[in-house]
Amino acid sequence: MTVYLVRRLLQALLVVLAMSVIVFIGVFAIGDPVEILISPDADQIERERAVQALGLDLPLWQQYAVFLTKALQGDLGRSFVYNEPALKLILQRMPATMELAFGATIFALIIGLPLGLYAGLRPNSRFSRVIMASSILGFSLPTFWVGLMLIMVFAVYLGWLPSTGRGDTGTLLGMQWSFLTWDGLRHMAMPALNLSLFKISLVIRLTRAGVRETMLMDYVKFARAKGLSPARVTFVHVFKNILIPVVTVVGLELGSTIAFSVVTESVFAWPGMGKLIIDSINVLDRPVIVAYLMMIVLMFIAINLIVDLTYSMLDPRVRLESKGT
Amino acid sequence: MSDAVIPGKIADKVETPFRRFVSEFAESKVALGALVVFIIITLLAIFAPWITPQNPYDLAELDIMDGRMEPGTVGGAGFTYWLGTDDQGRDMLSGIIYGLRISLTVGAGSALIACLIGASLGLLAAYAGGRTDSVIMRLVDLQLSFPTILAALMILAFLGKGIMNVVIALVLVEWAYYARTVRGTALVERRREYIEAAQCLALPTHRVLFRHLLPNCLPPLIVVGTMQVARAIALEATLSFLGLGVPITEPSLGLLIANGYEYMLSGKYWISFYPGIALLITIVSINLVGDQLRDVLNPRLKK
Secondary structure (H helix, E strand, O other): OHHHHHHHHHHHHHHHHHHHHHHHHHHHHHOOHHHHHOOOOOOHHHHHHHHHHHOOOOOHHHHHHHHHHHHHOOOOOEOOOOOOEHHHHHHHHHHHHHHHHHHHHHHHHHHHHHHHHHHHHOOOOHHHHHHHHHHHHHHHOOHHHHHHHHHHHHHHHOOOOOOOOOOOOEEEOOEEEOOOOHHHHHHHHHHHHHHHHHHHHHHHHHHHHHHHHHOOOHHHHHHHHOOOOHHHHHHHHHHHHHHHHHHHHHHHOHHHHHHHHHHHHHHOOOOOHHHHHHHHHHOOOHHHHHHHHHHHHHHHHHHHHHHHHHHHHHOHHHHHHHHHO | OHHHHHHHHHOOOOOOHHHHHHHHHOOOHHHHHHHHHHHHHHHHHHOHHHHOOOOOOOOOOOOHHHOOOOOOEEOOOOOEEOOOEOOOOOEHHHHHHHHHHHHHHHHHHHHHHHHHHHHHHHHHHHHHOHHHHHHHHHHHHHHHHOOHHHHHHHHHHHHOOOHHHHHHHHHHHHHHHHHHHHHHHHHHHOOOHHHHHHHHOOOOHHHHHHHHHHHHHHHHHHHHHHHHHHHHHHHHHHHHHOOOOOOOOOOOHHHHHHHHHHHHOOOOOHHHHHHHHHHHHHHHHHHHHHHHHHHHHOHHHOO
């Protein structure tokens, strides 16, 4: 186990390094670094001073070394627009994105699980067919358009929910959270639902497939033969067993939910990391772009690492297999 | 070329595989309907200049006085705006049909390029094996572990906005799916006798790869390709909506939807609504065709 852990950590470290090289080359070598890193408003003398200060006259490998050392110290440059450290900006926006992603996950589970369970228990009923057809639609619908339609129906025509923004926030652990206030929750409802659409479809399909498979198992037949009530068989014997794979996949999806919140945040003007990166790309605020990319790459590698380690603990075959290669 | 190879492979089962394929595909009325819809959409896009009442990209034809008119209004130019107009007085129907043109070109074009690159690398990985295989597959794993939107954003952040960069981003994001699919099939196929026979004849490697191995890996490739076209169209629309794609003077569907965003809050729904419907119909019809293709071409589902 220790050997596996070390190997896996080394692998993750290697990927982080590789990604930092890619980001470095992307920003520092493909584009003109002077144009990218120095504000376009600067005059000639300021420019030259900045080139010196940033070490842009050094050879490329030395520049990379400087970039890496600074990054390790948490310094990823300053935003031109906000004139603040880029990393700080990203971290400030992180709670908003996180609570949106968790809200979406909760939506996916409370809507997807019951529907999937029903479709799995009564595969031939008309309502099940409707559920399955809508889940195909959930995979095909462009998220941003659904978001707009949600705003149109619930904010413009019905006037039930606020259209954009984050609303009032409460403070917890020194960070601002919307889910602590009623107004914040009202603001969060639509974006979270929008972000969860794809995942609701995914949960419905997984649950349905799981239920259909589990219903044929001997232990379910045995529980039925013992004369247990259908409710007990469904919720204790079937439901418990399908919950593990469903929750695993939903957990795995957390990373991609955070990435896709870029779209939802833009639609609902939700002030999270995703909105920040789009705004930054539009005004070419490159230090923020670099900081965002590095942060999200780190987050992804961490999520993948945690998932792999959990799997290897639960399933010995995984670590034995990788030892063989 | 493929005609010569495919019948040879399953000649003992049927006389004309193509006819059998067509009749199996037509078994699903939904898929057949979807195919008809998709063909109509494609024809609309190809013949757009002859169908639409207005060239939405020619600013001289647009009348700013006709801006934001409701669906069904007769405009200053004398024809009816069946789907209304946007803020610049652009006829939405014409805009949507021209937008479909861009969406389909970008979607199909990027899928084709990605397919060429991905399939070649997948074939190479399966055929060469060893170190080449593991390097290519590591790259595939790395690519697939990041969500498409993020990889596309990253590439656009480096290269800047623009339609060519969107195509490059889509290709870089999608090639891995083709590579994985082709490698999986090719690994099975390369152990077959006909490959051994070709190798015994001392045919050059590229000939074995592209004339013998590739045609037999086509069915799953076609299925993945169809689905990827739909994904590419959706992704292009999303990127354009975010303002990272096509230029504002030649709006694709995603940009048309984005343009309507600010007017929607005042109840002018049609600017965003109809392009979205067009996008939805396109994506769903391609997906339905792809679903049926998968069922028909999957040998495991055959009796």
